[in-house]
Amino acid sequence: MSNQLPAIVLLLTLLAAPLCSMMRNGDHAWKLAVSSAWLSVVAAFALLQQVWGGYEISYHMGGWPPPWGIEVRIDELSALVLVLVTLFGSIVLSALRESLRPIMRSHRHSLYYTTFLLCMASLIGITITGDAFNVFVFLEISSLSTYALIARGRDRRALTASFRYLIMGTIGATFILIAIGFIYMVTGTLNMADLAERLPAHADNRVVQASFAFFTIGIALKVAVFPLHYWLPNSYTYAPKATTAFLAATATKVSLYVMIRFVFDVYGIEFSFQQMQLGLLLVPLSIAGFLIASLTAVFQNDVKRLLAWSSVAQLSYMVLGLGLLNIDGLTASITHMFNHAMIKAGLFLALAAMIYRVESSKLSDLAGIGRTMPYTTAAFVILGLGLIGVPLTAGFVSKWYLISAALEKDWLWLAVLLIASSLMAVVYIGKIIDAAYFKPVSASHAQVKEVPPIILIPCWTFALLTIYFGIDTRLSAGLAGRVAQTLLGVGS
Amino acid sequence: MFTGLFNYWVVIIIMMSGLYVVMSSSNLIKKIIGLNIFQTAVFILFISMGKISGGTAPILAEGITAYSNPLPHVLILTAIVVGVATTALGLAIAVRVHEAYGSVDEIEIAAIDAADFDQETPAKPAEDTTS
Numbered sequence: 001m002s003n004q005l006p007a008i009v010l011l012l013t014l015l016a017a018p019l020c021s022m023m024r025n026g027d028h029a030w031k032l033a034v035s036s037a038w039l040s041v042v043a044a045f046a047l048l049q050q051v052w053g054g055y056e057i058s059y060h061m062g063g064w065p066p067p068w069g070i071e072v073r074i075d076e077l078s079a080l081v082l083v084l085v086t087l088f089g090s091i092v093l094s095a096l097r098e099s100l101r102p103i104m105r106s107h108r109h110s111l112y113y114t115t116f117l118l119c120m121a122s123l124i125g126i127t128i129t130g131d132a133f134n135v136f137v138f139l140e141i142s143s144l145s146t147y148a149l150i151a152r153g154r155d156r157r158a159l160t161a162s163f164r165y166l167i168m169g170t171i172g173a174t175f176i177l178i179a180i181g182f183i184y185m186v187t188g189t190l191n192m193a194d195l196a197e198r199l200p201a202h203a204d205n206r207v208v209q210a211s212f213a214f215f216t217i218g219i220a221l222k223v224a225v226f227p228l229h230y231w232l233p234n235s236y237t238y239a240p241k242a243t244t245a246f247l248a249a250t251a252t253k254v255s256l257y258v259m260i261r262f263v264f265d266v267y268g269i270e271f272s273f274q275q276m277q278l279g280l281l282l283v284p285l286s287i288a289g290f291l292i293a294s295l296t297a298v299f300q301n302d303v304k305r306l307l308a309w310s311s312v313a314q315l316s317y318m319v320l321g322l323g324l325l326n327i328d329g330l331t332a333s334i335t336h337m338f339n340h341a342m343i344k345a346g347l348f349l350a351l352a353a354m355i356y357r358v359e360s361s362k363l364s365d366l367a368g369i370g371r372t373m374p375y376t377t378a379a380f381v382i383l384g385l386g387l388i389g390v391p392l393t394a395g396f397v398s399k400w401y402l403i404s405a406a407l408e409k410d411w412l413w414l415a416v417l418l419i420a421s422s423l424m425a426v427v428y429i430g431k432i433i434d435a436a437y438f439k440p441v442s443a444s445h446a447q448v449k450e451v452p453p454i455i456l457i458p459c460w461t462f463a464l465l466t467i468y469f470g471i472d473t474r475l476s477a478g479l480a481g482r483v484a485q486t487l488l489g490v491g492s
Numbered sequence: 493m494f495t496g497l498f499n500y501w502v503v504i505i506i507m508m509s510g511l512y513v514v515m516s517s518s519n520l521i522k523k524i525i526g527l528n529i530f531q532t533a534v535f536i537l538f539i540s541m542g543k544i545s546g547g548t549a550p551i552l553a554e555g556i557t558a559y560s561n562p563l564p565h566v567l568i569l570t571a572i573v574v575g576v577a578t579t580a581l582g583l584a585i586a587v588r589v590h591e592a593y594g595s596v597d598e599i600e601i602a603a604i605d606a607a608d609f610d611q612e613t614p615a616k617p618a619e620d621t622t623s
Contacts, residue, residue, distance in 0.1 A: 133567055140574045144581055151585050156592035160601055163520060163585045170527055170578050171514070174534055177571060181534070184564070185541050 005050075006059035006072040009043035009082065010124050012036045017117035026109030030097045033113040037090040037120065044086040048079040054482060058130070066130065067191035073130030077334065077483045080475075081127045081257045084338055088249040088345045088462075089120045092242055095458040098451075099242040099352050103154050112152065116246070119145035123254045132180045132190045132266070135258060136173065139222070143169045146251055150239040158238035165231040168221055172228075175218030182211030183266075195266050203271050212267055212276055219262070222255035225282070225319050226289025229312045236308035241352035244304065248311055249345035253337050256318055260333070263322070264487040273325055282323030287417060289316030294424035298431075304361040306428055307347055310387065313421065314340045321402055327484045329405035334480035336398035339469060343386040343395055346462025350380040353451040353459055363431065368441030370433075372448040375456055377436050379463040384429040386466040389422050394469035397477050499540035507533035518598040520589060524582045531575045538568040 016036035023029040051057060051074055059072040074082070093116060100109055122141035129135060147169070151162035184190055186207050187198040202208045217228075224232045232252075236244050263272045272278045290313040297309035314336070321333030353376045354369055355361050370377040386393035399422065406414035450456070469476050506529060513526025542564035550559040586596055593601050 133570075137570055137574065140578070144574075144577055147581055147585070151588065156589075157605060159585055159589045159592055160598075160605075163582065163589060166578070166582050166585065167514060167523055167527060171511070171530070174531055177534055178537065181538050181541065181564070190563075 003059075005043050005047050006057060006074055006128055007061070009040050009047060009086070010072075010121060010128065012040040012043065013117045013121035013124065017114045017121060020110050020117060021114040023110045024107055026106040026113075027097070029110030029113050033117055034090070034093055036117070037086065037093050040120075040124065041083075041086045041090050044079070044082040047074055048076075048083055050074075051076050051079050054486065067189050067194040070134060071130035071191055071193070072128050073193065074128055075483075075486075076479055077257070077260070077487075078127050080334070080338060080479055080483075081254060082124060083475075084253060084341050085120065085123045085127060085250050088341055089116075089123075089246055091458045091461055092246040092249070092345060092349060093120075095349060095352075095455045096242050098454045099356055100240070102356070103240055104152070112149075115145045115148050116243075118142075119149065119246075120250075123250050126254050126258060130192050132183070132192055132195060136177050136180055139176065139255075139258070140173050142251065142254070143173060143222075146247060149243050149247070150235050152243075153238040153240045155238050157234065158240075161231075161234035161238045165235045168228075168231045172218045172221030175214045175221070179211040179215035179218060182207050182214065186211075192261070192266050196268065199266065200268055200271065203275060208271075209276065212272070215262060215267075216278065216281070219255060219259045222252070223259055223319065224252055224312060224315055226285050226292065226312065226316055229289070229293070229315075232312055233305060233308040236311065236348075237302065237305045241355055242349060244308075245345045245348035245352060248307075248348050249341040252311070252315055253341050256315070256322075256333075256337055260322060260487070269325070269488065279323045279325055282319050286316040286320035286323060287414070289313065290320070290421045291417065294421045294428075297428045298424055300428070301363050302361055303351055303363060303366060303432055304348075304355075306432070307344065307351065310425065310428065311340075311344055313425075314344070314387075317398075317402055317418075321405060324405045324409060325488070326405055326408055327481070327488060327490065328401050328408055330484035330487060331477060331480045332398050332401035332405055334483055335401060335473075335477045338476045338480070339386070339394035339398050339466075342462055342465050342469065343383050343393075346383040346459060346466065347380065347387065349455075349462060350376050350383065350459045353455045354380075356451055356455065357448045358445055363435045365442070365445065366432070367435050367439035368437075368445070369435075369448070370437035372441060372445065373450050375450055376459060379456075379459040380436075381433060382463040383466055384432065386470070388425045388429055392467065392470045394466045394476065396470055397473050401477065499536065503533045503537045503540070506530075506536065520586045520596040520598065521583070524579060524586065527582070528575065528579055531571075531578075535568050535572060535575075538564045538571070 013036055016032055020029040020033055054076060057074040060066065061070040061072060100112060119142050122138040125138035126135055147162045147166045150165065151159055183195060186202050186205055187195055189195055189198060199208060221228045236248060239247060263278065293309050293313035293316065297306050300306035300309060318333045318336050321329040351361060354366060354373060357373060358365050386395040389395040389399040403415045403418055406418060510526050510530030510533060513529060514523050517523055517526060542561040544558060544560055547558040547560040548556055550562045590596050593604055595601055
């Protein structure tokens, strides 16, 4: 049983999805979806335990040995992303039923859970597969289900946002397909471990270099690296309520994982950073990214859009850590991938709870919400502090590593810029706190009540996890540090 | 140079035409057509790389020594399915956009959104017309 876990963790959600679509009763479909999702969390933790300490699992689909068959490969990095996707996805899914109720008739809920589960299953697939072409297929499945999830938003602008994302996402994914085709032409293999062995011999081949360029552009679109983030703010703003929490937590993070996996493992550091000078591209772009996105967030009046812009800024931190190419930077990148997924999912979920009652995410409509919905707002504040990077929250840990990475390079100016960007986060989170606690409650929202526990508990779970991972960093930064050492090839 | 790499030149021309249509056209349907042309170029790229001159289908038979590589062809079958799904979803969203805005032109839609924004009226929720 336990040696079949790599297949089980994927199949749980993948098989539950079509079953859900056949159910007419939304409540039954939700129960099935939630139970399969939480079972996959258990499987993910079991896998993490198996690889804990730097081990690897190689599972041969259908018993065909690689490089001929399709290999599922799990190491510590993929196990961490696996936990991220399944755990945060399941928490959001638990709150989803209640938050869907006002926007959709209940017999259509089951189709929504189907799409959600498909998205989750494909993200799991991307994380665990050891086959380059599988990455493309799963990436497309996850993108297609994401477009469908976003298009279900209540505002009609959700449709145009989703369409825009569809065009850009498809171009990005097709670029990745071209990249995979090129390296297949040169090496004749699609297995990622096999590719990693064969590619260094072809480092001077123009085809491999073109493939690297196509891959970088394609995945940068998916990660929303500045200036390819154009699709993100609208998609996050108009996606229906709790769905944004799931998308913000998982989709871009898994794309970032693919980027790390290909840049460091498949193409190799020497090729990516010395021959192709990827750092020269990523570092300036991500610096511009976090400064411009943080500044834009400060001037937003819609909290959902504000958080979406803040996501662009936070993603730039992760890409920056990757581009700095030292152990602290990569540790920061991976830790922040995990921490930010948790914090942003919690923030969007708490916001969804407020929208559930207030029916708006405008700052003016949220005035005084700290008094009408004290528990939700308190969770939001804790998560907001995590986003800023206040000590004893998870956000502090990853920012600490990022600033040490900048100092290690003797780039004092970069550390200053990072702190400046954090100050902008203080401003935009402060704006929300100011509206929530210090503005009078408007008459039309005086009757607003606290949300039901089924939404409140997930919000608080994220808030408490944010504090927990600010104190106990074995799972986040501890693991990330080991992974960073392995990826950079120092130590063991 | 040109004749030896004929397929690849075709791929580049088709790919760039597709990308150009996606970027230059403001009509959502035309964008999807452009996207399809773009993806078709990638299909041709994959199919070309599996073919060797004089090679035949990979079925074992008397007197045949050269076989084409079937793997890229199989891969591209999957990619075609993905492409069809993308087109279907894109068209479905375009239909919904037309229902909600009465237009499938990006510029007109942007103008409608801007007008909504000026009036400070909340945008109409997209009606659930499918059920």
